[in-house]
Amino acid sequence: MEEKVIICKELTKSFGDFYAVNKISFDVNKGEIFGFLGANGAGKTTAMRMLCGLSFPTSGEATVAGFNVYKQQDSIKKNIGYMSQKFSLYENLTVLENISFFGGVYGVRKKEIKERSEELIQTLGLQNETKKLVGELPLGWKQKLAFSVAIFHKPKIVFLDEPTGGVDPLTRRQFWDMIYKAADEGITVFVTTHYMDEAEYCNRISIMVDGRVEALDSPGKLKERFSADSMDEVFYKLARGAKRGE
Numbered sequence: 413m414e415e416k417v418i419i420c421k422e423l424t425k426s427f428g429d430f431y432a433v434n435k436i437s438f439d440v441n442k443g444e445i446f447g448f449l450g451a452n453g454a455g456k457t458t459a460m461r462m463l464c465g466l467s468f469p470t471s472g473e474a475t476v477a478g479f480n481v482y483k484q485q486d487s488i489k490k491n492i493g494y495m496s497q498k499f500s501l502y503e504n505l506t507v508l509e510n511i512s513f514f515g516g517v518y519g520v521r522k523k524e525i526k527e528r529s530e531e532l533i534q535t536l537g538l539q540n541e542t543k544k545l546v547g548e549l550p551l552g553w554k555q556k557l558a559f560s561v562a563i564f565h566k567p568k569i570v571f572l573d574e575p576t577g578g579v580d581p582l583t584r585r586q587f588w589d590m591i592y593k594a595a596d597e598g599i600t601v602f603v604t605t606h607y608m609d610e611a612e613y614c615n616r617i618s619i620m621v622d623g624r625v626e627a628l629d630s631p632g633k634l635k636e637r638f639s640a641d642s643m644d645e646v647f648y649k650l651a652r653g654a655k656r657g658e
């Protein structure tokens with residue numbers, strides 16, 4: 413049987429009498445690339461924050477990397493990586509300083525940080541930029557570096573909140589090559605995106621509408637079920653009934 417690294421049962425978060433996340437249930441398998449889709453305001457960020465141990469659910473259950481989201485938030489944080497557009501790297505530290513800072517925070521040994529950061533710099537082709545401040549790098553490079561830093565401590569799961577926003581399709585494609593490589597190495601990838609071409613790259617996708625998971629399957633099966641030619645069309649058919657969002 414497949415190892416499940418996220419198990420989520422009727423997970424709920426309400427703010428007063430508003431249910432931002434309303435009884436969502438799903439499992440994510442080890443090494444899977446799991447796309448977490450939904451229109452603006454559907455509840456993705458709220459759900460992701462609970463799964464990352466950053467906020468307490470109102471009700472329901474979930475375990476992430478085997479740890480309970482109510483009682484073991486610190487263990488969750490140590491065993492995951494997280495990257496979002498809002499929180500990623502320190503712009504006023506250099507490339508190398510960012511790698512060693514985050515490596516250190518996640519408990520990677522100094523010697524290993526040194527060895528592996530050299531490797532990483534080579535892989536990313538950043539040999540000439542190691543002493544540059546991250547703030548000076550183009551957005552696409554920042555995102556690739558932020559992803560590499562988020563998985564530097566070899567977490568069980570990496571959570572990516574719209575990781576490729578604002579960059580060109582070629583750079584997004586290169587970013588996804590990195591995601592595939594991480595998944596091949598056994599890291600589970602939980603990713604939100606608004607780009608439907610990226611949804612096609614996921615093994616399975618869940619689509620949230622107004623706080624609920626309305627559909628969950630592989631891109632192929634979803635297209636079949638909704639008699640759609642593209643994920644764009646699936647998404648539109650599901651999300652057009654949404655009451656929230658812009």
Ligand SMILES: Nc1ncnc2c1ncn2[C@@H]1O[C@H](COP(=O)(O)OP(=O)(O)OP(=O)(O)O)[C@@H](O)[C@H]1O
Binds near residue numbers: 453454459656
């Ligand atoms: N702290 C809060 N207090 C009250 N309402 C909140 C709070 N946080 C989020 N919400 C509301 O919950 C709903 C879900 O928000 P959330 O940010 O999770 O959506 P999202 O799917 O991530 O949207 P987006 O794609 O725009 O980031 C929204 O209507 C939002 O206004």
